[in-house]
Amino acid sequence: MSAFYPTMGLEIHAELLTKSKVFCTCSAEFGGTPNSRCCPVCSGMPGTLPVLNQKAVEYIIKAGYVMNCDISRFTKWDRKNYFYPDLPKAYQISQMPRPVCLAGTVKINVKGEEKVIRINRIHLEEDAGKLVHDEVNRISLADYNRCGIPLIEIVTEPDFHSSDEVIAFLEKIKLLLQYAGICDCKMEQGSIRCDVNISIAPKGSDELGTRTELKNLNSLKAIARAIEVEIERQEEVIESGERVIQETRRFNDALGETTAMRSKEDAHDYRYFPDPDIPPIIFTEEELEAIKNSIPELPEQRVERYVNSLGLKKADADIIVGDKRVCDFFDEATKSYDNPKAIANYIVGELTRRINLGEVDMDALKFTGADFARLVELLQTDKVSQSNAKIILGELVENGGSPDKIADEQDLWIKEDNDLLAKVVDEIIANNPKPVEQYKSGDQKVFGFFMGQANKALKGAASPKAIQDYLRKKLSE
Ligand code: ZN
Ligand code: MN
Numbered sequence: 001m002s003a004f005y006p007t008m009g010l011e012i013h014a015e016l017l018t019k020s021k022v023f024c025t026c027s028a029e030f031g032g033t034p035n036s037r038c039c040p041v042c043s044g045m046p047g048t049l050p051v052l053n054q055k056a057v058e059y060i061i062k063a064g065y066v067m068n069c070d071i072s073r074f075t076k077w078d079r080k081n082y083f084y085p086d087l088p089k090a091y092q093i094s095q096m097p098r099p100v101c102l103a104g105t106v107k108i109n110v111k112g113e114e115k116v117i118r119i120n121r122i123h124l125e126e127d128a129g130k131l132v133h134d135e136v137n138r139i140s141l142a143d144y145n146r147c148g149i150p151l152i153e154i155v156t157e158p159d160f161h162s163s164d165e166v167i168a169f170l171e172k173i174k175l176l177l178q179y180a181g182i183c184d185c186k187m188e189q190g191s192i193r194c195d196v197n198i199s200i201a202p203k204g205s206d207e208l209g210t211r212t213e214l215k216n217l218n219s220l221k222a223i224a225r226a227i228e229v230e231i232e233r234q235e236e237v238i239e240s241g242e243r244v245i246q247e248t249r250r251f252n253d254a255l256g257e258t259t260a261m262r263s264k265e266d267a268h269d270y271r272y273f274p275d276p277d278i279p280p281i282i283f284t285e286e287e288l289e290a291i292k293n294s295i296p297e298l299p300e301q302r303v304e305r306y307v308n309s310l311g312l313k314k315a316d317a318d319i320i321v322g323d324k325r326v327c328d329f330f331d332e333a334t335k336s337y338d339n340p341k342a343i344a345n346y347i348v349g350e351l352t353r354r355i356n357l358g359e360v361d362m363d364a365l366k367f368t369g370a371d372f373a374r375l376v377e378l379l380q381t382d383k384v385s386q387s388n389a390k391i392i393l394g395e396l397v398e399n400g401g402s403p404d405k406i407a408d409e410q411d412l413w414i415k416e417d418n419d420l421l422a423k424v425v426d427e428i429i430a431n432n433p434k435p436v437e438q439y440k441s442g443d444q445k446v447f448g449f450f451m452g453q454a455n456k457a458l459k460g461a462a463s464p465k466a467i468q469d470y471l472r473k474k475l476s477e
Contacts, residue, residue, distance in 0.1 A: 004200040004238070006231045007208055008166060009120075009158035012173060013151050014183040015127060015191040016059045022126050022150035023050030023093065023278075030189050034132075034143035042126075042148035044088030050277050052077075056150035057100070057281065059182045060124045061291045063152050064101030066176045066298060067119050071288055075100045076280035077124075081271045085142055086129040094153075096272045098280075099123035106176070108168040117169050118157040127151045152182075158197070158208065163227040167220050170194060175299045178324045187219055194223060199244070200234045209234070210244040214251055214258060226251035230258050302327060310340040316348050325362040326352065332369025337377045346376045350393055359397060366400030375403040382463035385455070388412040414463045421454075421462040425470055428453045439475050447471070 021028050024041035041048045064071050076098045079091040104119030129144040154173065160166050174192065177183040185192045199211035214230055217223045229251070234244050249258040297305070299321050306317035320330050330347055334340045351372070354360040375396070379389045384407055395406045407413050428450060429436055435446045454467045462470075 002235060003203060004231075004235055005203045005205075006161055006198060006200045006227075007158045008160035008199075008227065009197045010154070010156045010160070010166065010169070011195045011197070012154040012156075012170070013127075013193045014063075014154065014173075014177055014185065016056050016150040016152065017181060017183055018053055018055045018059065018150055020053060020055075021148035022053045022056045022124070023148055026148065028149045030186075030191065032145050034141070035145065037145040038147065043144050044090075044147075050093065052278055052281075053150060056124060058291055059150070060100045060122060060152050061283075061288065062180050062295055063122055063154070063177065063182050064104065065292050065295060066180050066182075067101070067104040067106050067122065067154070067173075069101035069104030069119055069122060071283065072098055072100055072102060074098060074280060074282050077275040077278045078272045079275045080125075082269075084128070085140070086131050086144075086147075088129070088144060088147065092125055092128065093275055093278065094125035094272075095123035106169065106172060108165065108172050110162075110164050110168045115159075115165065117159045117165075120155045120157050122152050122154050125151050125153060163224040166196065166227060167224055170220060170223070175322070175324070179298050179302070180295055190218070193218070196223065196227060196230075198227065198230050198234075200231060200238070209238075210246050212244065212246065212258075213248045215248055215261065216250050222251060222253050225253070225256065226258060229256055233258060306340070306344075310334075310344075312341060312344050316344050319348050319352060320344060323352075323355075323362065326355070329362070329365075329369050329372070333373040333376070334369075335373075336370040337373035339376065339380060342380050343373060343376050346372075346379070350390070354393075354397065366398075367396040371396060371401075371403060378403055378407070382414060382465055383407075384412055385414055385460035385464070387455070388414075388460045412460060415461050416463060416466060417461045418466070421458065421466060421470055424457045425450075425454055425467070425474060428457065429474055436475065447475075450475070 015028075016022075018028050020026060021042055024039050026039050026042055027037045029037070041050055061071055075095065077093055078096040080094045080096070081091040083090050099121045101119070101122035104122070106117050106119060108115050108117055127146050127149040129142055129147040132141045132143060134141060156169070160169065174185040177192070178185050183191055187193075194217055196214040196217065197211045198214060199209035201207060201209040212230065212234070214226050217226055230249065237244050245260075245263070247263045248261045250261045251258050302321045303314070303317045306312040306320065307314050312320075321327050326347065330340075330343060333343045333347075337343065351360065355362060375389060375392055378384045378392075379386070384392065388407070391410065391412060392403050392406045395401065395410070396403070432450075432453075435449055438446045439450075450471050451464075451467065454471065455464070458467065
């Protein structure tokens with residue numbers, strides 16, 4: 001057992017899903033040919049003037065509401081000055097003393113226990129460009145397409161004491177932002193990024209230790225590992241009689257270690273001052289109310305609706321809501337076949353299994369919710385067998401199409417061939433006198449054995465119900 005207690009706070013940057021950038025009309029979409037989505041404003045030409053994107057302001061207010069923040073009635077922008085080649089203006093337009101959102105709370109669930117994480121603030125700012133380092137030619141290239149994409153920065157209080165809590169919080173934030181339509185939260189594309197401030201102190205101590213900041217964390221797995229590694233490093237530093245230095249550290253996933261990047265700046269190093277180009281905003285109650293009312297159904301409300309109105313099991317509802325794309329897919333499917341429980345079962349049992357195996361990519365689906373619903377209906381009404389339904393789903397995943405057509409083409413319908421059924425089952429019974437004896441002496445478990453044998457031999461030629469009925473009749477003769 002360690003003698004130290006870790007404490008962590010997070011700074012999360014999330015890119016907003018606006019069509020255009022925050023201070024100009026350039027596209028805010030991810031990617032693009034380098035420097036093809038730039039104009040004099042976002043590439044920092046002298047004399048240009050920014051114009052604030054109202055949609056971005058609307059989105060940060062929504063973010064504030066979904067994280068239970070106080071929304072400032074008066075907000076303004078500041079310049080954060082620093083020199084780096086990915087920032088052509090040499091300052092970032094951000095917010096220092098009057099951010100849009102203050103003092104929020106977000107509930108998380110860690111191993112069955114509920115905990116409230118406090119949000120310190122959320123402010124609106126602009127993203128910087130990207131540097132591409134060409135090791136072969138020993139040059140660095142600057143791509144300014146990302147310059148000026150609107151960002152919200154979510155700053156938490158130091159309320160985390162384990163990597164599990166951090167991951168639970170990030171998963172919750174991702175869901176909230178996705179469902180509210182604020183950010184797509186694609187970590188691999190950098191649309192949500194997280195820095196972790198981390199310190200340790202002797203157990204029982206009220207004071208916080210000196211903190212370091214971990215940067216360049218690009219997956220939840222990397223974040224969890226980086227936290228563990230950094231806690232261990234700080235323990236070793238203190239145990240060897242040295243002191244932890246306040247600095248920014250980079251995590252190297254391949255080596256499993258953190259290394260010093262630069263000594264951590266304090267706010268005064270950035271020479272913050274009010275941006276003279278962007279007027280402050282005063283929100284009216286009506287404006288805020290309208291934005292609040294436009295927030296779509298959030299994850300917790302969806303779980304509640306699925307459990308209370310549709311009768312799903314809580315665990316199934318949690319799995320479906322846990323991925324917004326799956327959840328929207330479920331909603332779509334239930335529109336064309338009114339059997340939410342059966343659809344949910346098949347999503348949880350078959351679709352999410354294939355997603356987890358990497359067979360299904362929800363971003364590039366070749367079939368619709370309606371196709372999926374039709375397949376579930378065929379299964380529910382005994383038109384296709386379980387195993388043939390899996391074949392149809394595999395075909396949908398691979399090539400798309402309609403379940404009915406696939407069943408036609410590959411001859412996958414249940415034919416209710418009663419003669420064949422009788423022939424096959426009679427044979428099985430004749431060939432297995434021992435299990436028949438067991439069944440007759442009251443051992444009901446062997447019934448499963450007969451069902452399995454019959455299913456295998458019939459290859460979907462009869463429905464499970466028909467097989468069951470005929471078997472029961474024959475076995476009790
Ligand atoms: Zn621009
Ligand atoms: Mn920031």
